[in-house]
Every structure is written in structure tokens, then in C-alpha cells.
Amino acid sequence: MNRRRVPRLCLLFAALLVAGCSGGAPPEPDGGRWQPRPGTAWQWQLDGRADPSAADVPVYDVDGFENGADDVARLHRDGRRVICYINAGAWERFRPDQADFPVSVRGRPNGWDGERWLDIRRLDVLRPLMEKRFDMCREKGFDAVEPDLLDAHLNDTGFPLTAAHQLAYNRMIARIAHDRGLSVGLKNDLPQVAELVGDFDFAVNEECAQYGECAKLTPFIAAGKAVFHVEYALPNRDFCAESRRLGLSSMRKRLELDAWRRPC
Template sequence: MKFLLPVTFLITCLFNSKVEARWKPKIGTTWNYVLNDDLGFDVAKETAEVVDIDYETSTEVINKLHKKNISVICYFSVGTFEDFRDDADDFLAIKDLVRDPYVEWEGEYWLDYRVKGLKNLIEKHGYLTEPSKWENPLTVKDTIDYAIWLAETAHKKNLSIGLKNIPGTIDKLGSYFDFAINESCVNFDECYLYENFLKSGKPVFGVTYYGLTAENKERLCRNLYGLPISMIIKENRELYQDVIFFNGKETCGKNFDTGL
């Protein structure tokens, strides 16, 4: 490797008010990923066992989901700054914390999570960028250290925590996290990186974008053979509530090995 690239790092924390022990989801648990609710989240039609929603979702919606025995994952980014959040000014007030734009999503910017003061903000509520833009770019070790701190902090508060994306670190970080979430591992042929994590009994929640096309079917069948990743398919990247639950035997044939 010629150089170490900065890391896009996002985590997911889960709050489950019905139990005292920390929630530990099981492999095979169905899930849904709903970050865009401008159409209105319909609790009545939700059939997944776990729903990953934005941390600013109303308490009313969360309580309704809990009453249906649906666990709720609270999504927020700890590796990027989002300029539309209520606490945006708190991030901007810390010198050199908010850096250049994250080109994948409008309104997001890279964070230098080594800067003093960020951890206090996180407690209150990557690989993809050019390292030459920073005089002192983030390293994989920086990310590992930060991720471990996040996991230990969540567990001290009796919260479950999941590692989102960066599958190349899963073998180093898997023991610290309770579950994992991945976007598009079938498109990058990297689902296999979760094999050891799955063997440890921890679930992986996956999402594939742009529908159950012929190309996506081929990728899903090839990448998920023998891997019990709980995979869903979304029609686009808007992340509305509508979802397709991947069924390997229905999509790929009766000889498909689900890994379960």
C-alpha cells in the first residue's frame, strides 16, 4: 500500500428501552433502513424486526415501534459533519475539526476526529478521500483507536453499537462491536470480509441499492452464498421505507446456501 487513506467512519447505536441488558441481535434478524422520512414513516406497515432510523426521529415513532416489539437502531455519523444538524454550530466552533466536503453526500464534511473537543460532542447526543489534501492525514490506526473509544463509551452507557462500513477493519474491531451494517458489499465483492464476524455469532445488516436487477441478482447470489448476512434491497439511495428482503433460495435457487 503506497499510503494510508483517511477513513469514512459511521456508527450506529441501538436503544432498546424494554431490556436492562445490552441488546445483542441475532444472525438472521430482519431489518430495514429508513433515513428519509419526508413521506411519513408508517409504523403500521413495518414488518422488519429491527429498523435503523435517524437519531432525530421523534420519540413518538420510536415508542410505537417498540410497542410492536421492533428494535430501533439510532443512526448518526461520527466521522463526518452534517451541516443540517441542530448542533452544527458546536462543531464549527472547534478549530480545524470540520474539514473538506465529503463528495458522496451533499451537506457533509470530513471530520478530523483527532481534534480535542469532538468526543465531548459525540457523547452528547477514511478510505475514500485524497490524503494529499491534509498535511497530516488520518491513518488506519487513528480510525481503530477512535472506533475502540466509541465502542467502549457506548458499552459504558449500556448501549449496543454497530460498525458501519469500513469492512477492512472488521477483523481488528469486531470484538468491540455488537453488530455491523454494510452498504453495497455485493457491488464491491467484499461481503466475504465479514466471515469471521459472522462466525463469532454477530449479525451483519446489509443493503444493496438500485433494485433487484439482473446484475444485482448475480452479485447477491455470488457474494452471499454461505454468508448469513441480513440483506435488503432498496430501489434507490433515498432510503424510504419500502424494502425488499433478500431470500437466497427464492432469488438464486433451491441449492443456494444461506449460511444459517
Template sequence: MADRIRPALHRVLTVVTMCGVLAAAASGCSASDGEDTAAPARSSAAPSTAAAPRANAGGAVVLPEPGISFDYQIGGAYPPPPGVRAVSRDRAAKPTPGLYNICYVNAFQAQPDATDWWQAHHPDLLLRSGGAMVVDRDWQEALLDISTAAKREQLAGIVGEWIDGCAAAGFQAVEADNLDSHERSEGLLTADHDLAFGKLLVDRAHAGGLAIGQKNAAGLARQGRSLGFDFAVAEECGQYDECGAYADAYDDRVFVIEYKAEGLAAACKSWGKRLSVVLRDRNVVPAGDGAYRRRTC
């Protein structure tokens, strides 16, 4: 949904392991369940083009279990709350041994602080209208230009190296953010462009032994599944009554993140016994931060 508020997606240059600093007991929600109003923070890592070995190349792809207890930690890693069996973290973070680990990659748009890197190294791969970059104004993310097969191949090489890095780090899966980028493209991209690029990412992930999740774009759930996406990561599908589209397409292998209490209530009422549902603060900050919030059904 084009007007949906998405959370801040933090990119970390130097990852400081939170284990031993934050108590594992920092689970549950904070005292406040009100809506977050603070502007989201962004960090400044530029994409790396250094090739990463495919530690899992040729290995069997492992799918997540439907309804598995889940935590969303893309804004900073911390010890998972008790009972959590799957966690999603930024690609710069480390996976948690013994859990099903999902690696977050912003595949269709540029992180705000990485725009200069793209401008310096691949200016032709940024989507432009009349010479100006097309930007997701909600989060100041420049859209990547996936409008031609040649550009999609180039971008798949760059993003593919990030995916390889996820495999080498020991993640079991990757979530490719912004399959719905065409909705913010000023009409320059189509759903078919997004799906064509998604297929390249699916192939790269599977070649590295990783499962791959479709991120958002409920209207493309069936097409995404037919391309080979293995599960879905859905922001606010309870809030917008979209969970069913993902559940039907992915046999309940759906990780739901809500940011409002009413969205959590809706998701839990209809899908709490079938899907993996969690409420997080919009900035998805680590436990121990005063803005931290987490609840489940």
C-alpha cells in the same frame, strides 16, 4: 471503498410520526427497480450539545440476531413492513416498540446543513487542508478532525451526547457512520485515526447500554470487531463483493443495504440465508413517497 455512492442521510429537525398516516401495508418495492438519479435531499438540523440522560446506563448490551428481517429507514420513519424485526432510523426519530431499533449517527463527518453550526461552535474540530475544509465531495459533508487524541476526546464528547440521546429514546443499538472517512481525507487521516475514534464511541455506547455497529470499511472489519464493535452495517457489500469480510468478523451479525438490483442479487445468492439483506432506494425515502423502493431476498 472511496468511490462508492452512499445514500442521502437525512437529519430531521422536527420529527412527525408517520404512524397513522402511512399504511403498514406499504411494503415491498415500487413498480420501478431502475437506478435512482435524483439528487439526494438533506435537512438542516444542527448538532445539539444539550446533555441527554443515560436511561440505559449500566444495562446489558443486547446484540442483534443474525439474519433478522430488517428495514433501513434513515431517510424518514414509517410503519415497518410485515415481518420486519429490526429497523435503523435517524437519531431524531423514535424507535418502534417491539423491534430491535438501531439509531443512526453520522459520527465521523458533518451533515451538510450542520456545517455552519460546526463553524460557529467548533471550527477547530473540522479537518482542514491549507485552511480550507476537507469535504466529502459526493455528499458535501465536511470531515471531522480526529487526527489527534485531544480532538478525538472533544468530538467523542459531542457525538457521545447524541449516543446518550439514542439510549434515552429507547434504541437498543447505534450505527456510527463513516468509519472509512480516512479514505476521503486527502491523506490527512489514517485508518488508525478512525479506529482510535471508533474505540471512544464503542466505550460510550456500551456505557449507555447500547450495542454499536461498525458502518462500512470492510477492510477494517476485524480491527473493528477487536475494538468492541458488536455488528456491522454494510452498504453495497453485495455490489462490491465485501460481505464475507463483515460476516467473518461479526459472526453473521451484519445488516446489508443494497441500492442496485445486481447488488441485491449478489448479496442474496451468497448471503441471503445468513445476513440481514434489504434493497432500498438511494435516498431511503419513507413508504408513500414515489421514489420509495424496498425488496428483500
């Protein structure tokens, strides 16, 4: 894959930007969408409704189905931006729209109870289903979307997926969000960061430190876009120094993603 190198001057600029980005409102990109800056502190809670008292941070990333407009409004009253988590890469048996996904697009189990990979080649089928989910996020008042499982091509899905299929699908997801005035994050999919950094407003990453891959996210930092990062197994002492050097917004979380957090 043709990879793009980040110029040293860009990285220097990103480092200077990070040094002054711990507070204050982030600038808005063209079109008025929210643009989280590198170093922005965050909370990630997908276990039930958001607990606004769990963390004094400017960004909350919460489950889009389990949190209502009142939950989002409460977080907004506290001066927080709110990200809507939805699964864009797997069918989920426990969601209210599960019957809308044809059996033909449901692949192999992905390791989580009640979930199966989606056939992301079927843009014609999945686009309207994702549009409905993003409409839900917009109607509840969310500022952005975290679409999960945007790296199906790296997994055993039951479908012959390629990197090209993933790029087409991920770009479709980004357009759906932007058409609704929502910011959108690239979830994992590190091999395609260079190709997709221009399409997404921030990144969300799991365990890049454990696998020695955090430097692959520097194109987002160089572009002035936040990288929201978590580790599950590593203690903070093993990844926070590098996270600060790179400008990531890092913390340790439990795998169940409840309210507990240990930030860098």
C-alpha cells in the same frame, strides 16, 4: 495489515446459528445489551420519521435526530428493536448541533450536500460531541446506535489520517455506546473488521456485493453478530444467494433510504 483467519469450525457454527435465527428474541451479551443475531431481518429508513407499516421486521434503523421518543416507543410497542443513526465521521450543516463543531475539525466535503469530513485525530474535541449525540439516542429509548462514516481513513478528508487513527476513533465510539448501555454497529470499514469485531455488536454494510467484499464480514457472523447489509445498484438476483450463504441480513434499497425495501 495483519489479518485474522476465521476457523472453519467457527464458520460452520455460524451457519448453524443462522439457520435458526429468523425469529424470536436475540440473546443478551454480558452487560445486558441487545445482541442482534445473524440473519435478523431489518428495515433501514433515514428519510424522515419512521414508517412502522413499511416492513414487518424485528429491527428498524432510523435517523436519531428526526425521530423522537414517541416514534421509538411506537416501534417498541410493536415488538421491534430500534437503532439510532447518527453521523460520527462528518460534520452536517443541517443538524441542530452543527455550531458545536469547531471549524478546525471540519475537512473536505464528503460528496453529500452540507457535509464535511471530521478530523478524527481530535478525540479531545469529538468525544464530548459524540457523547451528547449518544445521550440523545439513549434518552429517546433507542436500543443501539449506527454511527456512520467510520472509514474516514480510506477517503480524501483533508487530514493525514491513518488506519491507527481510525482504530482509535472507532474504539472510542464503541466505548461511548457501551458506557450508555447501547449496542453499536461497525459501519463499513471492511479493512479493519478483524481488529474491531470484538468491539462492536453488529455490522452495517453498503454495497459489499457490488465490490466483491462480502466475505470480509464473516468474522461478525462467526461471532454470532448480525451483518445488516444493503445494495443500491445490484438487483436481488445478483447478491441474495451469496448473502444467504454467508448469513447476511440483506436487502436492496434506494439511495435516498426511504421506506421502500426489497429483502432477500
